[in-house]
Amino acid sequence: MKYNLDTLKKVELRDVWPHEALDFTKWLSEESNLAMLSSAVGIELELIETESSVGSFNVDIYAQEVGTGRKAIIENQLEDTNHDHLGKVITYAAGKGAEIVVWAVAHARDEHRQAIEWLNQHTDSSFGFFLVEIELWSIGDSLPAPRFSVVEQPNEWTKTIKLSEGLSxxxxxxxxxxxxxxxxxxSTPEFLKEFNPQKPSKxxxxxxxxxTSAYHIALLIDTQHGRTGIEFYVPDDKEIGHKAIGNAVLFERCLxxxxxxxxxxxxxxxxxxxxGCKIKGNEGAWPGFISQQxxxxxxxxxxxxxxGL
Known part of the structure; x- marks a missing residue:
């Protein structure tokens, strides 16, 4: 039996993006391409500006996390990682007050992978450092296609354990x-289409x-009374809040x-x-509670x- 297959071929990054700032950064800042990077790192990012000033320097891409507004910097390097760019990402993150740092590179050297791993292990749980390799591949005579591969990222479990120290x-x-x-x-696709779950808290x-910033939904737990819940929360706009209250019966019927x-x-x-949703000492029931929420x-x-709120 004959199979119609072809061979994957790696394409040099500079063949497509000759200039890092004028070509690659411009390409990455486009919404669909930034969405591709967002998917790779698992954080939905939206552009604030390119070549954003940090003192006498400029960070390639200044962005924020959709929903939370957490600030992010993206530093690009179409070559092997080096100490100069490692220093830049730390300097830019400090200058922008960024909690999310993405270093997109052609190839991550071992010593810099270790540096990013160390930063993730020794920073607060609200910070995340990502080291991402960018590659281009073609099949036969096809156009080259980009692929982002995350080689270092925060260990959420480790950070959660650190965060639990000193808690009641x-x-x-x-x-x-x-x-x-x-x-x-x-791991619930239909939920992820609508919402971006926040990091765990106490x-x-x-x-x-x-x-919108006018209102939000909050999921609730009451460990004292053994119950779970949800709320529609309007911080300022009384017109929206009162309209929701006036339609309480509709909410009750649907929920x-x-x-x-x-x-x-x-x-x-x-x-x-x-x-009837006991939280303490009842971990086996949590997945059911959460799925309902x-x-x-x-x-x-x-x-x-x-x-129409």
Whole structure:
């Protein structure tokens, strides 16, 4: 039997992008290409500006995480990593107050892989350093296609363990619950199409952005009373908050939960809890609780869209 197959051929980066700043950075800053890098590192990034000033220097790409607004810098190097660029990424991150650092290179030398690994191990859990190799491949006479390969990234589990040090028992339970939540959320495609789960915390809530700063959805746990929940939270805009409260019955019908409206001096919205969801000492039940919360979040976003909020 004959198979119609061809051979993958590696293409030199400089054959496509002769100039790092004028060609590669310009290409990477385009929305679809930045989305490709975002997919590789697992963080949705959006462009702020290219060649962004840091004192007398310029960082190649200054960006932010969609939803959280966490600042990111991307430094490009169409050659082997070197000490000069390692110093640059640290300097630029400090100058921009960035929590996400992406170093995109042609080839990562071992000593620089170790340096990025060390930075991830010795920095706060809110920081993440990524070392990414960029390659170009063609098949036969096809156009070359780019591929990003992450060679170093933060170890979320290690950072979660570090974060748990010094916490109370209840805080550790909350941190563990949201760690499991993020793990399940990241493996639920229909949820990831709508939301970007935040990093685990010791709080009783985790936030889900809704493409606007006017309001957000929050998933809730109550370790004291053994219940899980969800809320529609409006920090300032009373008109939106009151419209949601006025449609509480619609929310109740779709979620199968009883609404508790709140209308404080600034914040307003709706809160929902489900009893009989013991959190402490009941880790085996967490995946079921979390899956239900993901369903609530998707249903709530649909209601929000129907109401035109």
């Amino acid at each position: 028992e209840t805080e550790r339970v909350k941190l563990s619950y949201w760690t499991k939540y993020r793990e399940i959320a990241k 709080d009783h809530w985790t936030t889900l952005r809704c493409d 199968g939960l009883t609404a508790t409206p709140f209308d404080a001096k600034k914040a307003s919205g709706l809160r929902f809890y489900k009893d 993901l369903e609530w979040a998707l249903a709530m976003k649909q209601i929000i869209a129907e109401l």
